[in-house]
Amino acid sequence: METGVLPNQGDLLLHPLSSPAAAGLCPEMLDVAEEANRAGDFNLAVEIYTSQLADLQQPDRGLCLRKGDSLARAGRISEALEAYCIAANLGHLRPEELAVLVETIARTLRVKELGLPVTQNGQTKSSSSGGQEGNLTDGDCEEHETLDLFSCRLCKRLLQEPTTLECGHTFCKRCLENDSVKDCINCKQKFSKLDRRVNVVLSGLLDKLFETESRARKMWIEGEMLWSKQNLAGALEMFNAAVDLVPSAGSLLCQRAELNMEMRNYSQAVQDANSLCRLKPLWTKAHCLKATALSKADRNDEALQEYFLCLALKPDWTKVKLEAQKVLSEVFSSVFENEDMPTPLHPLQGGFATRLIKPPALLQSLRPQTHKPGCSSQDSEFGVAKSTPVDGSPSELCPTSPKSELAAGEGSSKGLAGVLASLPAPHGGLKRKHSSDGASAPFNPPSKLSKPDDVNTVQTASVSGGRVVPAHLLDSGDLECSLCMRLFYEPVTTPCGHTFCLKCLERCLDHNPNCPLCKENLSECLATRGYNKTFLMEEVLRRYLGDELAERKKIHEEEMKELSNLNQEVPIFVCTMAFPTIPCPLHVFEPRYRLMIRRSMETGTKQFGMCIADELKGFADHGCMLQVRDVKFFPDGRSVVDTIGVSRFKVLSHGQRDGYNTAKIEYLEDRKVEGEELTELLKLHDSVYEQANNWFTSLKDNMKSQILSHFGHLPSKDPDPQP
Structure with missing residues (x-):
């Protein structure tokens, strides 16, 4: 049995007992039930609430909610849903009354379907399946942007108009112009907001190596600028053109989905969010974006799926939790909004729990179905996915197969799909708000189903783990110093955007404080002597032109040895x-x-x-x-x-x-002398010392002070002139 979080003191205040239906309740027994809840004995609380309800002529709404909460905390979700349905039939369920149910469903999905550890009060504890190979970790639930060598550390995207700071680190020019950016994110060194120029060499190199992505990035930035000016149609046109060039750029799809929502193009926003979830199946923001788009499109059943998945991946996301409660409340309301619905039977008289008809789309999509041999990739937006069972034997499964990842794991209690599928509905069916849309797509938690190694979608450099540099496009001629006409060695970039070898630049500044190429004055650079090497350029040389760099270094070392x-x-x-x-x-x-x-x-x-x-x-x-x-x-x-x-x-x-x-x-080394030669040497030594002393003594005071400040005091006479 899986137990949940102990109830808060305010939980029971959300479920006040109604009157006069509650007149037959025993206060002492209710106190015992509350104490059992606080002690974590939820099954005892359920028994007490069940016996109290059995003594009533009509079900009490508050007591049904208390029972539902206790059942949910006890892991008996199927029975809990029946209790919530009875309460919903007696009165509209408010979002705050569904907090326990939402938490429990999300936790069940997290532990039994995704194999992630339980989080409780900010702490993480292992689940029963937490040790199985292939299970995810909490860190996998967040987006990890692929930051390769050519990514800006500020915007996490391909460098656009790369600009190098005095410290040697390179960022997008547009990112550096942001008023909130005041120091280098890498070395924390503050930089001046001068008119900085684009690094000419790096800009040309990026356009050459990543032509398509670079063009898409320019369109993307132009779209963002149009969006900031409220030219939404123009921004969407730029985003569309950029997506056509790099269809697997996750952040770009995310922004286009947000723009579509602002333009009330909810169906297009849902499509972008779907693509984003396929590209980044463990990114909570992607699922939250999809849920928001579905909710705005009035497709609450599907939105609820995504909200549950968000909470399963990130249980402490309060905003999403509140949205899930709100949407779940609306789903319950849609079930019971038929005004001609008859009064339900007593819950223990046997009829109500078995009067199940077609459930809402959310629950229908989660119901396990029988595997059909003809199941194809057209049956699901995810297509035929490869799944690797615990025993390691690969098999291709239809997403709705009982063997899919959605089914409860071996040894677990009733799977989440089966539990939710048992949600009761009243006679007369459901009043669907978007019946023309058809059933929603089957729900596939991103556990082993979408590991990065198994993704069969179109991969770009930003998704596949790093940009691949086309070897045939890069040669040493792209990274040559325009002064020495050799490969860069210790490359330094000036504020005007030109790059030279450090030694070459210093020699030029010895003669003229201007840039050798554009003649811009570099007096400030010369004054501070801020000759920090351009890290990105050095790393490109090291990684992709290692042999040429080694030869260049060898030449430099030979020159230094000679000097x-x-x-x-x-x-x-x-x-x-x-x-x-x-x-x-x-x-x-x-x-x-x-x-x-x-x-x-x-x-x-x-x-x-x-x-x-x-x-x-x-x-x-x-x-x-x-x-x-x-x-x-x-x-x-x-x-x-x-x-x-x-x-x-x-x-x-x-x-x-x-x-x-x-x-x-x-x-020259002094030759030591002896005898008469030594005597002559001593006389010469004393005579020279005496002359020097007399000369110094005869000088004026100001002259003496200058000599003393430069040379120090006259040394004392050496007793041995030839040590």
């Missing part, structure tokens, strides 16, 4: 004399030296040579290596570099590289 060899090719800063251990601050403003300093930092050596100028050779034959301690950049690209002398060297040969001087060198 880091401080013997074969040492960069030379031609300026002034430098000495070991002496600080040497430098103001760097020439483009060639900007490049030289940057490379010394990138290679990790953080060293370069310093030589004085020579009119004939370009620079002197001796110099000093400098170690970079710190670099401070200015908005216009200039920098102040704090260096200190490391060691002396001799130039073996002169050269040039990318505009700056280079040299092949050998390091």
